[in-house]
Amino acid sequence: xxxxxxxxxxxxxxxxxxxxxxxxxxxxxGNQIMEPYMSAGYELFTYNNGVKNKITSVIDNFTYFxxxxxxxxxxxxxxxxxxxxxxxxxxxxxxxxxLDDFLNGAxxxxxxxxxxxxxxxxxxxxxxxxxIGFYAQDEWNIRPNVKLTYGIRFDDLIFDNSDLQRNDAxxxxxxxxxxxxxxxxxxxxxxxxxxxxxxxxxxKDNSLxxxxxxxxFTGRLPLVxxxxxxxxxxxxxxxVVFGTKYENGIAVSHDSRLDQLAGGMIxxxxxxxxxxxLPTTIENPVAGSKISGVKDNFKMPQxxxxxxxxxYQLPTSFPLSVTGEFIxxxxxxxxTLENINIKDPSNWEHFNGADNRLIYPSDYTYVSxxxxxxxxxxSKGHGYTANVTVNAQPVEDLNMMLAYTHTESKEISGxxxxxxxxxxxxxxxxxxxxxxxxxxxxxxxPDKVIAAINYNLPFRHKGLLRKTSLNLFYSGYSASGYSFxxxxxxxxxxxxxxxxxxxxxxxxxxxxxxxxxxxxxxFVDQDSYLKNHKGEYAExxxxxxPWVHRFDxxxxxxxxxxxxxxxxxxxxxxxxxxIGNMINSKWGVMKNASSSNGCRILKYEGMDDNxxxxxxxxxxxxxxxxxxxxxxxxx
Numbered sequence: 001x002x003x004x005x006x007x008x009x010x011x012x013x014x015x016x017x018x019x020x021x022x023x024x025x026x027x028x029x030g031n032q033i034m035e036p037y038m039s040a041g042y043e044l045f046t047y048n049n050g051v052k053n054k055i056t057s058v059i060d061n062f063t064y065f066x067x068x069x070x071x072x073x074x075x076x077x078x079x080x081x082x083x084x085x086x087x088x089x090x091x092x093x094x095x096x097x098x099l100d101d102f103l104n105g106a107x108x109x110x111x112x113x114x115x116x117x118x119x120x121x122x123x124x125x126x127x128x129x130x131x132i133g134f135y136a137q138d139e140w141n142i143r144p145n146v147k148l149t150y151g152i153r154f155d156d157l158i159f160d161n162s163d164l165q166r167n168d169a170x171x172x173x174x175x176x177x178x179x180x181x182x183x184x185x186x187x188x189x190x191x192x193x194x195x196x197x198x199x200x201x202x203x204k205d206n207s208l209x210x211x212x213x214x215x216x217f218t219g220r221l222p223l224v225x226x227x228x229x230x231x232x233x234x235x236x237x238x239x240v241v242f243g244t245k246y247e248n249g250i251a252v253s254h255d256s257r258l259d260q261l262a263g264g265m266i267x268x269x270x271x272x273x274x275x276x277x278l279p280t281t282i283e284n285p286v287a288g289s290k291i292s293g294v295k296d297n298f299k300m301p302q303x304x305x306x307x308x309x310x311x312y313q314l315p316t317s318f319p320l321s322v323t324g325e326f327i328x329x330x331x332x333x334x335x336t337l338e339n340i341n342i343k344d345p346s347n348w349e350h351f352n353g354a355d356n357r358l359i360y361p362s363d364y365t366y367v368s369x370x371x372x373x374x375x376x377x378x379s380k381g382h383g384y385t386a387n388v389t390v391n392a393q394p395v396e397d398l399n400m401m402l403a404y405t406h407t408e409s410k411e412i413s414g415x416x417x418x419x420x421x422x423x424x425x426x427x428x429x430x431x432x433x434x435x436x437x438x439x440x441x442x443x444x445x446p447d448k449v450i451a452a453i454n455y456n457l458p459f460r461h462k463g464l465l466r467k468t469s470l471n472l473f474y475s476g477y478s479a480s481g482y483s484f485x486x487x488x489x490x491x492x493x494x495x496x497x498x499x500x501x502x503x504x505x506x507x508x509x510x511x512x513x514x515x516x517x518x519x520x521x522x523f524v525d526q527d528s529y530l531k532n533h534k535g536e537y538a539e540x541x542x543x544x545x546p547w548v549h550r551f552d553x554x555x556x557x558x559x560x561x562x563x564x565x566x567x568x569x570x571x572x573x574x575x576x577x578x579i580g581n582m583i584n585s586k587w588g589v590m591k592n593a594s595s596s597n598g599c600r601i602l603k604y605e606g607m608d609d610n611x612x613x614x615x616x617x618x619x620x621x622x623x624x625x626x627x628x629x630x631x632x633x634x635x
Contacts, residue, residue: 031249047090048122054081068141076133083124084227087114107262109244115269116237123237125230128160145201153193159185165235169287175340175366180293182233191218212308219301224418228292234285292420293374302332319393331381336412337424341365341372342434352611354508355501358431360492373420380438383409397456405448409441425495428483428540432493439540448477467558476549479590481541482599490604504535512605516617519624527628550588551580595630
């Protein structure tokens with residue numbers, strides 16, 4: 001239940017539950033309260049969810065030596081068949097406006113059920129492809145201390161369209177001149193990947209090496225992103241959803257079929273099919289609310305990667321080496337998602353003021369009630385990594401390592417989920433997912449320090465004991481990146497993932513009341529990200545949680561003994577994970593943003609006659625947030 005922390009006593013937790021019971025449902029004005037909420041029963045995603053892959057690979061390489069050249073050429077063939085079963089709401093789904101509605105048998109505000117056609121209980125979508133690759137490489141020893149490696153690779157991926165069936169009801173939908181053909185995979189396209197690299201032993205004694213390279217690398221997208229198209233084509237299974245649409249807690253549309261569910265729940269799919277006259281075969285397929293597709297010119301991911309590194313052995317009396325490395329990546333064919341049912345925003349209105357984002361009109365889609373999300377490519381996005389590593393052995397039996405890594409990565413979407421619509425809707429943006437700009441990757445750790453000390457105790461062992469080792473490992477980093485966004489939908493696209501504008505001063509933001517204004521600026525003053533980015537839109541995942549400092553200790557004992565002519569070795573280890581926490585209770589413990597509602601501190605309250613947005617400050621359990629991060633744990 002949202003709102004209960006692990007440090008609360010049972011008595012306090014019961015009080016919170018009672019409080020939630022009275023708060024859930026509708027407010028005094030009759031508007032729906034979206035949170036907090038309670039859920040019970042089987043979760044929505046696991047039932048009949050599984051992926052099976054069958055892969056056949058054939059590779060033949062040829063190597064030829066010609067003087068200073070080592071030439072390698074080859075051909076590869078891969079056949080892969082992937083089947084994916086995914087039945088969200090496969091056991092039925094009901095959502096009620098309040099606990100009282102559920103207990104009293106009122107009609108739910110949402111009903112959903114997914115079932116297979118022709119009585120199939122475990123329907124599956126399938127994708128099959130053949131990939132043919134040709135490649136050649138030359139390792140050329142230009143000089144005894146200089147080696148150049150260069151090559152090229154050609155890859156052609158060919159899909160099998162026999163896995164698919166076109167749903168004419170989907171194909172007939174006109175999304176501003178665009179259509180989705182669920183009976184056709186992308187066309188076969190050859191992708192070329194040239195590469196070159198070098199190693200230079202500067203002084204010919206391995207004391208200083210310079211190495212690097214540049215080239216294009218082609219990857220592979222998980223096939224679940226492709227099976228979404230047949231899964232959501234309504235040719236494998238039928239996903240039924242009767243829903244209620246809200247805007248700021250106010251119901252603006254309601255499926256009348258929900259009224260037939262008043263008085264009790266249907267728990268058998270056959271009964272639901274009979275009651276609502278749902279189709280059981282695909283003779284007359286329909287277009288569901290969730291449609292998936294793949295652009296006809298879609299290409300597998302490609303990236304241009306360049307690296308440069310230096311390895312230097314310092315002229316000291318003991319082994320001491322330093323390595324510096326820099327890697328830069330630029331997207332050529334990154335993968336993202338586009339909802340082709342969203343209209344061109346050229347003539348849409350904008351908010352007034354410093355935050356002049358789009359205002360979605362009521363008719364912002366071509367076809368009402370549909371999400372038509374397709375896989376497509378973008379060249380936007382880049383990243384780099386810089387690393388310095390020091391290794392030393394100042395005395396015998398003592399090895400030390402220290403490394404620092406700085407990483408930055410910008411992208412349109414990291415595709416954090418496998419469901420196309422939820423992944424598209426999950427993008428944090430200013431003007432909506434279709435108009436997303438490059439932002440920090442949600443997976444990047446900008447700065448990280450690691451260190452290790454390994455010491456073998458210097459004494460002579462007798463009997464079975466052969467060696468005693470102490471290993472201490474340290475890691476320091478910011479564990480999570482957060483995004484300052486509004487608590488609700490501001491631009492009107494129906495998605496509650498609108499990034500916040502950080503006003504440079506009081507003239508750039510309008511509050512509902514003076515208390516909210518004071519609480520907001522007090523919060524800004526204590527947060528380093530907000531203070532340093534005034535007058536800007538917040539960037540996704542750019543607000544970093546405080547650093548975590550963690551120490552791990554391992555003690556190992558090595559043993560050996562002889563049994564006849566055979567010598568046996570075994571090791572006993574003792575691990576103390578996060579041992580620093582025994583010294584300081586805050587060491588090795590991550591702070592999170594639960595004390596600031598996940599960095600969602602402002603609620604959009606509407607706009608005035610001049611289209612200037614009005615905000616209120618979000619409250620947690622009736623109190624304004626005063627700190628961004630804390631050690632609270634919410635489950």
